[in-house]
Amino acid sequence: MSPMIYYSTISTRHKDLLKEAEKERLIKIALAGQPNLTDRVQTKIGQMLIKTRGKLHLSKDSAAESYF
Numbered sequence: 001m002s003p004m005i006y007y008s009t010i011s012t013r014h015k016d017l018l019k020e021a022e023k024e025r026l027i028k029i030a031l032a033g034q035p036n037l038t039d040r041v042q043t044k045i046g047q048m049l050i051k052t053r054g055k056l057h058l059s060k061d062s063a064a065e066s067y068f
Helices: 003-031 037-051 063-067
Strands: none
Touching: none
């Protein structure tokens, strides 16, 4: 392989790697501060508890009701 072709190939690969690294960096920045799955589930449960004023209700068909 001639030195010029080798240099061109290496240069192109280097540029591609830099572009890929920049994309990865931008994705990390965009996702920073976004809630993960655990945070979203906890938020939904908290919203449900607020709506029901923290009370958990048993249905009338529940077998556990006979204990109360």
